[in-house]
Amino acid sequence: MTSSGTTGPLDPAVAARLKRTADGLVPAIAQQYDTGEVLMLGWMDDEALHRTLTTGRATYWSRSRREYWVKGDTSGHVQHVKSVALDCDGDTVLVKVDQTGAACHTGDRTCFDADVLPLGK
Amino acid sequence: MTSSGTTGPLDPAVAARLKRTADGLVPAIAQQYDTGEVLMLGWMDDEALHRTLTTGRATYWSRSRREYWVKGDTSGHVQHVKSVALDCDGDTVLVKVDQTGAACHTGDRTCFDADVLPLGK
Numbered sequence A, B: 001m002t003s004s005g006t007t008g009p010l011d012p013a014v015a016a017r018l019k020r021t022a023d024g025l026v027p028a029i030a031q032q033y034d035t036g037e038v039l040m041l042g043w044m045d046d047e048a049l050h051r052t053l054t055t056g057r058a059t060y061w062s063r064s065r066r067e068y069w070v071k072g073d074t075s076g077h078v079q080h081v082k083s084v085a086l087d088c089d090g091d092t093v094l095v096k097v098d099q100t101g102a103a104c105h106t107g108d109r110t111c112f113d114a115d116v117l118p119l120g121k
Helices: A046-055 B046-055
Strands: A026-032 A038-044 A059-062 A067-070 A079-086 A093-099 A115-117 B026-032 B038-044 B059-062 B067-070 B079-086 B093-099 B115-117
Touching (some): A026 A046, A038 A093, A046 A059, A046 A079, B026 B046, B038 B046, B038 B059, B046 B059
Parallel strands (some): A026 A093
Antiparallel strands (some): A026 A038, A059 A067, A079 A093, A115 B079, B059 B067, B079 B093
8 A cells, every 4th residue: 555645445435435236346427527428337346436536547347358447548538537426325436527539439429329229119 | 018119028129239237237327318417327127128218207127126116206306208328338228318306315406416526535
């Protein structure tokens, strides 16, 4: 543990409020801070949330690759963190970010652009 | 099964694209359609998504009560569905709604108003 603020455990007062899935994760909604666009949903464990709060870069836990994932490290499509909030029962995180380029790996601005479902059926 | 469009199973073409948790659920983000506010996150199984698409009222699966939950049936704080989209890998739903009153059971407009986390620690 160091005093740098970028390593070490999540603030215990925050950790105590988190309600995690059986996998130890909480869903994290990424929203563009100025336009309000919902960009994507990722997953965070305590360490990913800690890194998101302390490094200024949105950091997720990849369930498929089973590793931490600093958004944009590969693609350049970085998410600069503007604010982070827990919901009323501590089981969801809302991360307001400034998204560079496309949030979606398909090249779309958001992960919700391509598959709008028909209503009424 | 009926032909009314309000009962019966989810459209098989949609069901085939859904990637569910081990509990058979997908997280559903509710967003105010005009202001862009992220209101809350709920959970849907296939039937809740079907009802959301066909009834015009956002309907969730309550993990704590283990029952369907038509948002606003008790509180009057109804969510009228404007659009529904799946994300790029079919594991999250974005529901744009017109929220009557408070989305949060605490009386706050959104579930993310009360617990903003400090950055940098």
